[in-house]
Amino acid sequence: MALQTSNGSTSIRITEPLCAVFRRQLKAEGQKYTPERAQVLDAIIALDRIFEAEQVIEELRQRQHRVSKATVYRTINLLQDAGIIQRVLTEGDQAQYQLAYGESPSDTLVRLDTREVVDIDVPELAAIAERVCKDLGLRPQGHKLQIFAVAPNDS
Amino acid sequence: MALQTSNGSTSIRITEPLCAVFRRQLKAEGQKYTPERAQVLDAIIALDRIFEAEQVIEELRQRQHRVSKATVYRTINLLQDAGIIQRVLTEGDQAQYQLAYGESPSDTLVRLDTREVVDIDVPELAAIAERVCKDLGLRPQGHKLQIFAVAPNDS
DNA sequence: GTCGGTGCAAATGCTTTGCATTGAT
DNA sequence: ATCAATGCAAAGCATTTGCACCGAC
Numbered sequence: 169m170a171l172q173t174s175n176g177s178t179s180i181r182i183t184e185p186l187c188a189v190f191r192r193q194l195k196a197e198g199q200k201y202t203p204e205r206a207q208v209l210d211a212i213i214a215l216d217r218i219f220e221a222e223q224v225i226e227e228l229r230q231r232q233h234r235v236s237k238a239t240v241y242r243t244i245n246l247l248q249d250a251g252i253i254q255r256v257l258t259e260g261d262q263a264q265y266q267l268a269y270g271e272s273p274s275d276t277l278v279r280l281d282t283r284e285v286v287d288i289d290v291p292e293l294a295a296i297a298e299r300v301c302k303d304l305g306l307r308p309q310g311h312k313l314q315i316f317a318v319a320p321n322d323s
Numbered sequence: 324m325a326l327q328t329s330n331g332s333t334s335i336r337i338t339e340p341l342c343a344v345f346r347r348q349l350k351a352e353g354q355k356y357t358p359e360r361a362q363v364l365d366a367i368i369a370l371d372r373i374f375e376a377e378q379v380i381e382e383l384r385q386r387q388h389r390v391s392k393a394t395v396y397r398t399i400n401l402l403q404d405a406g407i408i409q410r411v412l413t414e415g416d417q418a419q420y421q422l423a424y425g426e427s428p429s430d431t432l433v434r435l436d437t438r439e440v441v442d443i444d445v446p447e448l449a450a451i452a453e454r455v456c457k458d459l460g461l462r463p464q465g466h467k468l469q470i471f472a473v474a475p476n477d478s
Numbered sequence: 479g480t481c482g483g484t485g486c487a488a489a490t491g492c493t494t495t496g497c498a499t500t501g502a503t
Numbered sequence: 504a505t506c507a508a509t510g511c512a513a514a515g516c517a518t519t520t521g522c523a524c525c526g527a528c
Binding site for chain 1: 416418432434441443445447448451452455456459460461462463464465466467468469470471472473474475
């Protein structure tokens, strides 16, 4: 499960399933919650990690769900618009995303060995960002932190 | 100038020009330091910010240097291998790079309006990364912070 | 019956590569 | 002379798009 907190403080409340959120957001835009879109979201939730479009397509294949590549890409963009997933910063060539709904998605810990991603809470970062901007006479517009780590017993 | 230090401690020494570094690294691999490669590196140094391949090509055009697109891409890869530039984490579609030789390029401020990038120093981040990893029983492997900002008078 | 959605295939845009030519030691 | 580098054009690859068909209200 992607949702989790650190240091005991429960900063996340699960109020409703993501599919309900997605349906509501689509309705708000006059768009439809189709079976294909539901299947894409389900596949993404099942992946439960940073994912690329190709992995979603593969997951759908394994589930015997016939969703075209084009629809997967289109749905990924819709999910982004809805704030349910978001692109993560990457060095690679392909876009990567993670579930983001309901959390402050700016700070994550990435396990280089397993590719797992954990959202972390770094309360001091907002202040740091503001301080840095102030020093430079700029207006802060957010930040992204990725901390990289591996299992302690590796090589 | 991209090289900079913070809080008084000189962690970076400029021992030799980057072109000399490049030449040495190429020699070590049995490769050649050609005029085209020198021009690409010069253009990158002149850009002095996070750059995309297309910007290098444009800079070379303005300098009336005839270097083919293919050579620019090939040279960018060589510079990466040599550790002189490195890819930065991005949300965009195109690869972006920055000069990396001799610095720890992990913390940057990105101006969303001008795309300028400033290396910043956030000394507390190392401790934060270690604390977070410790909480999760993992071994830290570095971090990347990007702070986003715009001019204060915007909209 | 009107819209939006889907699938397919074609288009797009960044990047890489094959190949003939060129250049340096 | 040899061996690698260059430039060009073509190929590759992830992603987007045009279009005809389909399905839901």
